Amino acid sequence: MANTSNLQAVLDQVDAGLDQSLERLFALLRIKSISADPAFAGDCQAAADHLAVDITSLGFDAEVRPTGGHPAVIAKARGNRGDRPHALFYGHYDVQPVDPLSLWHRPPFEPVLTDHADGRKIIVARGAQDDKGQLSTFIEACRAWRDVTGELPIDVSIVIEGEEEVGSKHFVPFLQQHKDDLAADFALVCDTSMWDGNTPAITTSLRGxxxxxxxxxxxxxxxxxxxxxxxxxxxxxxxxxxxxxxxxxxxxxxxxxxxxxxQEVPPEVLAQWKALNLTPDLFLKPVGLSRPAGEADRLLIEQISSRxxxxxxxxxxxxxxxxxxxxxxxxxxxxxxxxxxxxxxxxxxxxxxxxxxxxxxxxxxxxxxxxxxxxPGIALDWSMKPLAAAKRALTEEWGKEAVLIGSGASIPIVADFKRVLGVDTLLVGFGLDDDNIHSPNEKYDLRSFHKGIRSWVRVMHALAEMPF
Amino acid sequence: MANTSNLQAVLDQVDAGLDQSLERLFALLRIKSISADPAFAGDCQAAADHLAVDITSLGFDAEVRPTGGHPAVIAKARGNRGDRPHALFYGHYDVQPVDPLSLWHRPPFEPVLTDHADGRKIIVARGAQDDKGQLSTFIEACRAWRDVTGELPIDVSIVIEGEEEVGSKHFVPFLQQHKDDLAADFALVCDTSMWDGNTPAITTSLRGxxxxxxxxxxxxxxxxxxxxxxxxxxxxxxxxxxxxxxxxxxxxxxxxxxxxxxQEVPPEVLAQWKALNLTPDLFLKPVGLSRPAGEADRLLIEQISSRxxxxxxxxxxxxxxxxxxxxxxxxxxxxxxxxxxxxxxxxxxxxxxxxxxxxxxxxxxxxxxxxxxxxPGIALDWSMKPLAAAKRALTEEWGKEAVLIGSGASIPIVADFKRVLGVDTLLVGFGLDDDNIHSPNEKYDLRSFHKGIRSWVRVMHALAEMPF
The missing domain is CATH 3.30.70.360 (Alpha-Beta Plaits)
Structure with a gap:
């Protein structure tokens, strides 16, 4: 049994190994895995191969498997035991096209650690956040657990696809085909955002x-x-x-x-959302806008999440x-x-x-x-046990109560996990609104990456300790 | 004085020299003089140079002169005398862009004489009609007159610009600047169409x-x-x-x-237009359409010419x-x-x-x-003397009464000739509706080219004989 009392030592290991974690992320970011453009099919294959090698080095049996389109990576920790919570982690290695290229300040596939105008350290590259940076927070958390304790605190399987940005057309049949290898108690996805730079969030609804x-x-x-x-x-x-x-x-x-x-949002959720007080100044001003352009009779937070x-x-x-x-x-x-x-x-x-x-x-x-x-759009089960465990872990890491929010974006795979694999999904991510995902100069805050890894270390710890 | 009784000999010379006329047109068509794209500025210069050399060989003093954009060619026949009608011929050597290139059946700047599906001989290339093919009909007519009689039957000046397809922005100041060199009694323009393949036309109004x-x-x-x-x-x-x-x-x-x-079209003109009986079947069916899409309360011929x-x-x-x-x-x-x-x-x-x-x-x-x-849109003077002369000449060449029509297209220079040079313009052209100008696979019927040259031979003859 994993010694979960080693939590602090694992967190220290994350801090000590941050430079190496960053180097590994950069290596992944250099691969031009644009799924929308057939010219980059070879790069997509290269990204899958690269990840399989890296995950194998963490004590997983990892394989690149073909789909009808770009390949996917499937991995199972060799230490999985079957008598503790089993998480299936999902990410995607494919990235959005980079046009208009002329608006990038640097070549999109030459990652760099630089300073944001306001002094924050940021990682800049296509995929820095979506989803290479985000998926790497989980992989690096696994690495830290293994480096310190020699094993993971829970059972873990990993699946990483290469067609999320183009609709995951071939991934659903792939799930069907490999459902036995993907069996787990719940899924973890790191492809969402925090509420703001200081407030962690768990996403409980997704638009289709x-x-x-x-x-x-x-x-x-x-x-x-x-x-x-x-x-x-x-x-x-x-x-x-x-x-x-x-x-x-x-x-x-x-x-x-x-x-x-x-459906209308339940009154208690709407009340929580109103308390978040999302104003146009907060949400739109940073992108040069001032007035919500959606349904005139709806709150801004409704326009972007529940409508x-x-x-x-x-x-x-x-x-x-x-x-x-x-x-x-x-x-x-x-x-x-x-x-x-x-x-x-x-x-x-x-x-x-x-x-x-x-x-x-x-x-x-x-x-x-x-x-x-x-x-389709989906609403997650607010009462699932992993959600409470993750909420507690995130609150500890960030020193601020984690909030439950609706996301305006789609992660269609969540519905497929429920339908095909019968599992609920826990959506935890460390993106920020100014990450420019799908835009020129995509970035990921170094703080998101670093505390993201630490967050997963704590979430795994909390999942190991939850009543099961 | 030119021996205008040589008309039949000059027409015979046109027939005998058609292959050489075609070769000269092909040489002009090979020059990629796309005015809209700055990448082809050198080709525009080359087209101007090419024309100046050719026109000089016809006994003109021809010069390439700079404008604020692509250069223009100005030429005066060395035999001009001042005691007979003086025509200023206008054409443009620039052509439309060629995209979408994938829809061309052959490279657009490799002209070829080929067979239309219905058996007509056609010249295919960008500019085959608009306006390299059309302007060449006049130049070749001058050549035939000179080859047979050693001179031209009327005084002739020529101006050829290189920015017609992009709005002639620099040509109007150019006209102002060179108005003394461009003095004439009237202008001739060959950039319009016939009514149909058998019916010659003089265009008497143009849309702006x-x-x-x-x-x-x-x-x-x-x-x-x-x-x-x-x-x-x-x-x-x-x-x-x-x-x-x-x-x-x-x-x-x-x-x-x-x-x-x-303004409303005068009742007598509308009556003439109604008699032409332009039906959707005739005008729209060849391009895959069936129903006029313009103002529902207007005739098709109004929609495309007077509205x-x-x-x-x-x-x-x-x-x-x-x-x-x-x-x-x-x-x-x-x-x-x-x-x-x-x-x-x-x-x-x-x-x-x-x-x-x-x-x-x-x-x-x-x-x-x-x-x-x-x-602006313009209406020409229906009573100008050269118009009657040209109408008679065209009717003789084509064996069918030439009609007076309004054109839906713009030839803005016509208004500038009136305003700057004080001359009226006679618009005679040999284009057909299926010439694909501004589209892939632009063509010019060999018959348009051949009988176009013969038409100008006759028009010059008629202009020489008109009361002056």
């Missing part, structure tokens, strides 16, 4: 994601607007007219049936180069995504969106759709 | 062009739609909402004051690569153009568009504008 690409086609070729302008359908005009109608003046989404199944939303993530059509071209293009397309909350049916939302578009098409226009993501 | 680029900015960086979605302004959403409101359900443009000054229009020529924002990215971009932009008719003030239309956008911006959003073009 329906991500659609729509292409409008009209003429059989590009046309000259001088000759055809006035008579020919313009797919950009049609696209803007349809997408411009997705919201009404109050910020509500106009797609019929879109809000079907959406479904619609965003146009990309649009392109016609001539977009320098200067001018008097063209009426043959087609125009957009990427449109919906953040869903528990109760909404992703398939119904997708179909309603497609019907919304199709029913507004004028004569001579057609629409093609491509599905990129299709995950 | 206001071309604006608008960029909407919101947050100071790209944001993650999971974290900020619902609360952060999305510039694509704002842009689509504003642009999607530019037209109402009847296809009318909703910008306040947009139609100020627009002002608005088109979105390009739009871009957010993630447009393969796959998906859950980003709320910091900015989004569009290129929007308006075809104007006589009576509309371009500056007023531009200001009204900018006010339309600005007044619809939500808090936290700003708009930047960039002007690409600003030219």
């Amino acid at each position: 994601l329906v991500y659609e690409e729509v292409k409008i086609k009209a003429a059989n070729r590009d046309l000259h607007s001088g000759i055809y302008g006035g008579a020919a359908q313009n797919p950009i005009r049609v696209l803007t007219r349809i997408l411009g109608g997705l919201h009404n003046d109050s910020g509500h989404i106009t797609i019929p049936g879109f809000y079907d199944g959406v 479904p939303t619609c965003d146009i993530n990309g649009i392109v059509g016609g001539y977009t180069g320098e200067g001018s071209k008097t063209v009426i293009p043959a087609e125009a397309s957009a990427k449109v995504s919906f953040r869903l909350v528990e109760g909404q049916d992703p398939a119904q939302v997708r179909d309603a969106f497609r019907a919304f578009v199709t029913s507004r098409l004028p004569e001579d226009c057609s629409a093609e759709f491509l599905e990129h993501s299709n995950a | 062009l206001v071309y604006e680029e608008v960029k909407i900015k919101a947050a100071n960086r790209d944001l993650h739609s999971g974290i900020y979605g619902g609360a952060a302004q999305n510039p694509i959403r704002v842009l689509t909402r504003i642009l999607g409101g530019l037209h109402n359900d009847s296809g009318h443009i909703t910008i306040p004051g947009f139609y100020d000054g627009v 002002p229009t608005c088109d979105i020529n390009g739009i871009v924002g957010g993630y447009t690569g393969e796959g998906s990215k859950t980003v709320i971009p910091a900015e989004a932009s569009a290129k929007v153009s308006f075809r104007l008719v006589e009576g509309q003030d371009p500056a007023q239309v531009r200001d009204a568009f900018r006010a339309f956008v600005t007044s619809r911006l939500p808090e936290d959003c700003s708009a930047e504008f960039l002007e690409h073009s600003n030219a």
